[in-house]
Amino acid sequence: MSEDTDRHAMKMAKKKAARDKIMATKTDKKGLVIVHTGKGKGKSSAAFGMIFRCIAHGMPCAVVQFIKGGMSTGERDLILSKFSNECEFHTMGEGFTWETQDKSRDTEMAAAAWEKAKDLIRDPANKMVLLDEINIALRYDYIPIADVVKFLTTEKPEMTHVVLTGRNAHADLIEIADLVTEMELIKHPFRSGIKAQIGVEF
Numbered sequence: 001m002s003e004d005t006d007r008h009a010m011k012m013a014k015k016k017a018a019r020d021k022i023m024a025t026k027t028d029k030k031g032l033v034i035v036h037t038g039k040g041k042g043k044s045s046a047a048f049g050m051i052f053r054c055i056a057h058g059m060p061c062a063v064v065q066f067i068k069g070g071m072s073t074g075e076r077d078l079i080l081s082k083f084s085n086e087c088e089f090h091t092m093g094e095g096f097t098w099e100t101q102d103k104s105r106d107t108e109m110a111a112a113a114w115e116k117a118k119d120l121i122r123d124p125a126n127k128m129v130l131l132d133e134i135n136i137a138l139r140y141d142y143i144p145i146a147d148v149v150k151f152l153t154t155e156k157p158e159m160t161h162v163v164l165t166g167r168n169a170h171a172d173l174i175e176i177a178d179l180v181t182e183m184e185l186i187k188h189p190f191r192s193g194i195k196a197q198i199g200v201e202f
Helices: 003-024 043-056 074-082 103-122 134-139 145-154 171-176
Strands: 033-037 061-065 087-091 128-132 161-165 179-182
Touching: 033 043, 033 171, 043 061, 043 074, 043 087, 043 128, 043 161, 061 074, 061 103, 074 087, 087 103, 103 128, 103 134, 103 145, 134 145, 134 161, 145 171
Parallel strands: 033 161, 033 179, 061 087, 061 128, 128 161
Antiparallel strands: none
């Protein structure tokens, strides 16, 4: 081996030893509260990636969509057609708020979605529950943030993961979450006049 290769091997061995030492201290397991927020694309996409991981591992899971209406999406169509035994899927919204333009109806639908979400989270059989776009419902006060925080901190089963997506996550939700990722918008084709496209956005 060359001197450069030897140096690289020694450097990686030291990194591995340090990493192994850190990993040896990480022994706890718990159900996580996971928040995907920010202006960038990918919040729901990343959350559905975790749902598909659960499905692949034979872990029962569930999805409640708070805002998105009846529009066909790849993830919903795939789950309903191929994996409905592994993952319950409930589309409870009727579209984005600027489309419905009916606050009382939106509030009613969000409240119903939250009740369904609580039932699914309470069921210890579900290892992960995705609350897609709940942050939008919270932002418009369709659901009281205090109710969501109280439920997640006092009633969520210990080993159940709950994923909450949507822009502008409430500070109180971020405070109690175990994992928070903010998607940063750097560039988006919409700004160049390109519409949402199948396979990318839905």
